[in-house]
Amino acid sequence: MSLAITKINPAFVDVMPQEYLDLASDGPFAADKSVKDLGTFKELIEEHPLCAGCNLALAFRTLISALPCPEDTVIVGSTGCNSLAFPQLAIHNVHALFGNQNAVASGLKRGLKLRFPDQNKDVVVMAGDGATADIGFDMTMHSWIRGENITTVMFDNEIYANTGGQESGMTPFGTVRNMAPTGKNFQKMNVPEFAKQAGCVYVAKVSTANTAKIGQCFRNAVLAAREIGPTYIQIYTPCPTNLKMKPAESVALAKKRAKEDYAFEEYMSEEVENLLVSSGAIKPKVKKEEGKK
Amino acid sequence: MSAKNLKEVSTEYMLFEAKREEQFMTGSEAVREAIRRANVDMAIAYPITPQSESMHLIGDLYAEGYVKEYFRGENEFAVMSQVAGGAMAGVRMFTATCGPGTLRAFENFPMWAGARLPIVIGFMTRAINAPLSIQPDTIEMAMLMDTGMLMLHAENAQELYDMYLMSFSIAERTSVHIPVGIFVDGFFVTHTRQKVKVVTEDVKLKPYDPSMSPTPHIDMETPPFRYMKDPFVMKSNYVSYAAHASWQQECMASIERSRPFLKELLGSFIEQQNPDAPIQIIASGTAVSQSREAIKMAKEEGIEVGLIKVKTIRPFPAEEIRQALSKAEKIIVPEFNRVGWLAKEVASVIPNNDRMVQGPRVFGGMTMPPDVIVKVIKENALFGV
Numbered sequence: 001m002s003l004a005i006t007k008i009n010p011a012f013v014d015v016m017p018q019e020y021l022d023l024a025s026d027g028p029f030a031a032d033k034s035v036k037d038l039g040t041f042k043e044l045i046e047e048h049p050l051c052a053g054c055n056l057a058l059a060f061r062t063l064i065s066a067l068p069c070p071e072d073t074v075i076v077g078s079t080g081c082n083s084l085a086f087p088q089l090a091i092h093n094v095h096a097l098f099g100n101q102n103a104v105a106s107g108l109k110r111g112l113k114l115r116f117p118d119q120n121k122d123v124v125v126m127a128g129d130g131a132t133a134d135i136g137f138d139m140t141m142h143s144w145i146r147g148e149n150i151t152t153v154m155f156d157n158e159i160y161a162n163t164g165g166q167e168s169g170m171t172p173f174g175t176v177r178n179m180a181p182t183g184k185n186f187q188k189m190n191v192p193e194f195a196k197q198a199g200c201v202y203v204a205k206v207s208t209a210n211t212a213k214i215g216q217c218f219r220n221a222v223l224a225a226r227e228i229g230p231t232y233i234q235i236y237t238p239c240p241t242n243l244k245m246k247p248a249e250s251v252a253l254a255k256k257r258a259k260e261d262y263a264f265e266e267y268m269s270e271e272v273e274n275l276l277v278s279s280g281a282i283k284p285k286v287k288k289e290e291g292k293k
Numbered sequence: 294m295s296a297k298n299l300k301e302v303s304t305e306y307m308l309f310e311a312k313r314e315e316q317f318m319t320g321s322e323a324v325r326e327a328i329r330r331a332n333v334d335m336a337i338a339y340p341i342t343p344q345s346e347s348m349h350l351i352g353d354l355y356a357e358g359y360v361k362e363y364f365r366g367e368n369e370f371a372v373m374s375q376v377a378g379g380a381m382a383g384v385r386m387f388t389a390t391c392g393p394g395t396l397r398a399f400e401n402f403p404m405w406a407g408a409r410l411p412i413v414i415g416f417m418t419r420a421i422n423a424p425l426s427i428q429p430d431t432i433e434m435a436m437l438m439d440t441g442m443l444m445l446h447a448e449n450a451q452e453l454y455d456m457y458l459m460s461f462s463i464a465e466r467t468s469v470h471i472p473v474g475i476f477v478d479g480f481f482v483t484h485t486r487q488k489v490k491v492v493t494e495d496v497k498l499k500p501y502d503p504s505m506s507p508t509p510h511i512d513m514e515t516p517p518f519r520y521m522k523d524p525f526v527m528k529s530n531y532v533s534y535a536a537h538a539s540w541q542q543e544c545m546a547s548i549e550r551s552r553p554f555l556k557e558l559l560g561s562f563i564e565q566q567n568p569d570a571p572i573q574i575i576a577s578g579t580a581v582s583q584s585r586e587a588i589k590m591a592k593e594e595g596i597e598v599g600l601i602k603v604k605t606i607r608p609f610p611a612e613e614i615r616q617a618l619s620k621a622e623k624i625i626v627p628e629f630n631r632v633g634w635l636a637k638e639v640a641s642v643i644p645n646n647d648r649m650v651q652g653p654r655v656f657g658g659m660t661m662p663p664d665v666i667v668k669v670i671k672e673n674a675l676f677g678v
Contacts, residue, residue, distance in 0.1 A: 005516045020519065074511045076378075083525065090519040092511045094381060096408070097400055100374035103366070107337070107378025107386075108511060110362050114334050114384050115503070115512065139374070142367040 003030055003071055019046050023090050029071040035215030038065050048085040053247020055208040055237035055254055056128075056155045060085050062208075063126065063153060066215035067091075068222050073122040074112070076105040078131035081162040081239075082155055099136030101125045102143035105150045122222050126153045129170035130160045133189050137169075144198035144230045151225040152200075152232045153218070154191065157239040165242035172261075192265065195232040201272045202228075205265040207236035208251060209258035217266065220281055224272045236262045296358030299497040301332070304462035307498060308455060308558060313490040320482035323450040323489050324389070324415060325350035327457035328360070331413075332497045334384035335362040339372045341394040342427045343479035344417040348389055359497075360387075369394040373401035380410035381522055383503035383510035385461060388412070391479055392419030395433045399440075405472045406441025406544050408523050409508050411464035411501070412472040413457070414442075417479040418578075418629075420657055428658020429479045431578060434606065435634035441544045442472040443551055444606040445559075446577040450487040452604075453477050459558040461498060467505045469551045471544060476606070478579040478629060481660075548608050555605060562610035563601050565617055570599035572673060573621040575614065575639055577603040580627045580661065587627075587666035596674045598625075603635065611642040623673040624649045627666050631656045 006029050008016055022042040023029075033041050044064050050057040060082060067073050070091055077086045079098035086093050096104045105125045112121040132140050132154040140152060159177060160166040167180035169189040176183050195203045202224040204217035214235060221231035236257055240250040258264070268276070276282040302311065307330065318326070324347040328336070336355065338348035355363035362379075366372035369390050379386045390398060395416060405412055416437075420430035437444065443463065447453040456475050464473040477483060509515035511522055526536040555562065567588070574584045581602045588598045601617050603610065618624060618639075626636040626649065633654055640646040653669050655661045 005514060005518050023518075072513055074513055087521050087524045089521070092509070092513050092515075092518065092520050092522075094378075094511055094522050095525065096374060096377055097404055100370065100377075100401075103371040103374035104378040104381070107335070107375035107380075108382045109378075110335060111379040111382025111384040111386075112512060114361055115382060116514075121512065138367055139371045142371065146364070 006071065027090070028065065028067070033065060034219070035062055035066050035212055044070060044090045045085065046088050046090070048088045050081060050085055051241045051247070053240040053250045054081070055239070055250050056081055056157060057085060058208050058211065058251070059155060059214060059235045059237045060126070062211045062214045063218050064089065064091075066218045067122075068219050069120065069122055072120055073124060074108065076101045076108065076123065076125045078127035078136065079162070080128035080131055082126060082128055099131050100139055101127045101131060101136060102150070102152060103139040106143050106146065106148045109148060109150050120226055122226055123150045124153065124222060125150060126155065128161070129154055129156045129158060130168045133169045133191050141194065141198050144195060144200050144232070147199055147229050149225050150230060151218075151221045152230065154232070154234045155237045156234050157237045157242075158188070159239055159242050161239045161242050192232065192234055192267075196267055200230045200232045201269040202231040203267040204233045205262070206233065207254045207258045207262050208238070209255040210264070213264060220268070220276055223279065223281060224268070224275060227275055228269070228271055300495055301499045302496045304459055304498060304558065307458050307492055307496065311492040311496055313492050315488050315490050317486055318450065318489050319346070319484060319486050320450045320453055320477060321346040321350055321484070323454040324457060325354060326489070326491045327454045328387060329354055329494070330492055330497050331387070331458060331461055332385065332500050333360050333387045334501070335379045336360050336387040337372045337375050337379070338363065338365050338388065339369050339390065339394065340365075341369070341391055341419075343419060343429070343483050344389050344391045344394065344415070347415060347417060347483065351387065369398035370401065373398040373405070376412055377401060377405055377408065377410055380405075380412050381408065381511045383501070383506070383512055385501035386412045387414070389415030389417065391417045392421050392430070392433055395437065396421060399436070402437065402440035402442060402472070407540065409470045409506070409544070410472060411470050413460045413464055414472060414474050415457070416474055416476045417483045418476055419479045426658055429481055430630055430656050430658060431476070431478060431628065432630040432632060432656065434476055435630065435632045437474065438607065438634065441548070442474045442607065443548060444474050444476060445604060446606055447475060447477045447482065448578060448581045448602065450482055450489045453482060454489050454491065458498070461501070463551055463554045463558065465501055465505065466551070466554055467507050469547050469554065470507050471547050476578065481579045552608055555608070559604055562605050563603050563613045563617060565599065565601055567597060567599035568617065569620065570597040571620075571622040572596070572625065572670060573599040573601060573618055573623070574625045574627065574666070575601040575603065575618070575635070576627050577606065577635060578629065580629055583661045583663050584627055584666055586663035587670065590663055590667050591670045596670060598670055606638070609638055609642070614639060615643050618643050621648060625666070625669055625673065626650070626652065627661060628652070628654045629656065629661065630654065
């Protein structure tokens with residue numbers, strides 16, 4: 001635990017911004033907060049500049065509030081809309097280059113293991129679909145293949161949102177976007193499947209249709225990455241600005257897609273299941289035969 | 294000797310006081326022997342000729358326990374990003390590459406400097422495609438000139454060994470804290486055997502002290518907890534532009550602030566021989582060794598030629614070079630590359646640069662026999678010097 005850094009020097013209290021004072025006195029550090037506690041504590045994200053109705057912002061806020069150990073977590077982001085929220089975050093975080101997030105996180109995690117061998121430090125990557133599946137795809141995959149103890153989160157808005165709405169590898173087949181003027185002519189990349197094949201021990205596909213689920217899966221993923229191996233969460237986060245819809249309509253779209261082609265999926269290795277059950281994070285699954293009895 | 298229970302010593306002790314013994318080794322082995330004593334926490338490797346052997350040997354050091362963490366990354370861009378991650382976590386990092394690998398990794402180098410990461414990186418210089426060549430050529434140095442890293446150019450295995458040992462201390466000074474690139478001409482030095490005086494194996498450098506960093510590490514231990522490495526300054530307002538501009542200036546200033554430390558450990562930025570001769574050769578790397586031979590040959594024919602060896606390319610010893618060349622009538626710049634980056638740098642800092650002779654230059658893997666330089670000396674001696 002490193003709570004010392006959240007303590008404010010008494011000599012500086014009168015000049016510290018109110019939100020910093022609030023974080024120190026009422027933040028989630030060492031307080032075991034979760035998504036359901038939102039509204040009862042001072043959140044780690046303050047005044048982000050993302051668009052109204054941005055589902056990435058919703059997912060971001062949900063994830064940050066679900067961190068199992070924010071006082072010992074560091075986050076690596078990448079270039080994109082999400083990178084505009086990172087400077088507003090009260091946790092040590094990195095923006096290095098576009099696409100190299102999983103490589104930076106690999107070095108960071110190993111470095112922290114060397115410096116703090118007896119202390120846990122969770123390393124989480126949060127990046128968009130372009131950063132994760134296109135420009136940084138080799139580094140995403142190789143961090144998984146090497147078995148790095150990091151959690152990778154993809155904000156999948158199926159578009160390069162920050163550069164003005166270009167097609168990405170995660171855009172569904174046939175969709176017309178900038179740089180795919182006649183419609184995308186190849187399939188959406190099946191990154192959750194790639195993740196399993198590359199050695200991720202926990203993989204979940206969720207959407208902003210169910211924020212409680214995002215929080216739950218993320219917590220599982222961080223705990224599994226800490227103890228066992230790489231984990232991956234893919235979150236559908238529709239972008240009202242580029243999809244040219246009203247902000248209020250974006251969550252409805254997420255709910256619609258969750259019923260159609262973006263339904264909740266979760267995979268975990270037996271080792272992860274045992275870990276999560278023994279730590280009380282999930283309930284043991286009732287086997288089918290036992291259920292019949 | 295075992296990696297355990299080594300005595301931790303200062304860089305000054307390591308360089309100037311520690312007992313040394315002479316060994317016969319390749320340049321790559323000299324890299325290994327320097328890193329063995331450098332107390333490196335993590336090294337990340339990716340193969341490319343002629344660098345590969347060096348990072349194999351660092352792998353051996355990991356197996357022996359001299360380096361705590363080591364792995365092969367997936368390509369140079371990834372490796373330089375992984376090295377950045379390690380440095381952000383606050384541990385001492387090392388890697389090496391060359392030629393095409395340097396260019397593959399390129400986007401990382403200005404990021405390292407901007408993020409104030411004290412990474413030491415070896416460049417065993419090599420030609421760049423196309424056409425494909427694995428042969429020696431120093432053209433990549435021209436491209437790295439303005440990335441914000443310190444650049445030292447070693448002439449031989451001994452200098453390479455000593456430069457590595459001093460580089461960590463310079464990179465990690467609070468007032469510097471930027472990457473240091475150690476350059477050596479691939480094959481010519483890495484793959485040839487030379488006598489190297491190495492320090493005995495019972496000592497290592499003191500570890501990196503993360504608390505000396507001018508910017509916090511990413512560890513949730515260093516205040517403030519609201520901290521990003523490195524925040525964007527891309528809002529469309531003057532404060533953003535000024536923040537970006539002043540940070541670039543600060544990084545450039547940190548290169549200048551390395552001068553006293555470099556001077557102390559390196560002795561001097563340039564070395565001179567025969568300073569009063571009207572013809573002066575100025576060179577770095579193995580071009581210096583070839584020039585030395587050429588000067589001997591010219592002397593036998595009655596032509597006096599001086600030599601200025603440049604050891605640091607960044608910071609560039611402009612004032613030292615200006616003074617050393619103040620009386621020169623002809624200035625010859627032999628180089629192992631097409632673009633003549635050293636000639637351009639020298640021309641930019643001296644008055645009357647019509648005194649300069651462009652070349653001789655060899656590239657694409659060619660060697661530079663001393664007679665090539667002698668020929669240029671004679672051509673210039675004939676015209677009124």
